Amino acid sequence: MPEIGAAMPTYQYACTACTHEFEALQSFSDDSLTKCPECTGEIRKIYSAVGVVFKGSGFYKTDSVKKKTVSESTAAAPVAPVAPAPKAD
Ligand SMILES: [Zn+2]
Numbered sequence: 001m002p003e004i005g006a007a008m009p010t011y012q013y014a015c016t017a018c019t020h021e022f023e024a025l026q027s028f029s030d031d032s033l034t035k036c037p038e039c040t041g042e043i044r045k046i047y048s049a050v051g052v053v054f055k056g057s058g059f060y061k062t063d064s065v066k067k068k069t070v071s072e073s074t075a076a077a078p079v080a081p082v083a084p085a086p087k088a089d
Helices: 062-067 068-075
Strands: 010-015 021-025 045-050
Touching: none
Parallel strands: none
Antiparallel strands: 010 021, 010 045
8 A cells, every 4th residue: 555645646447448447656747557457458547636635725626526416406405404393282
């Protein structure tokens, strides 16, 4: 495992030929991987930066990109407590 804080984002790849999925640790200057290690087929990048801590400000952890609308929808619907109805008898 790399040291925490090292600027080495983890990229998630999936092979388009055999559906093999794997992670690759690359620096920003490295070229993206293009071949599947299993079958040397073409791969595509799924997402990046799982748990990566970026040095400097202005970056967020990007592992929540898929649920970017959650905060908006939950904030728009406050749940009011339901008062119990008084007994009729
Ligand atoms: Zn493959």
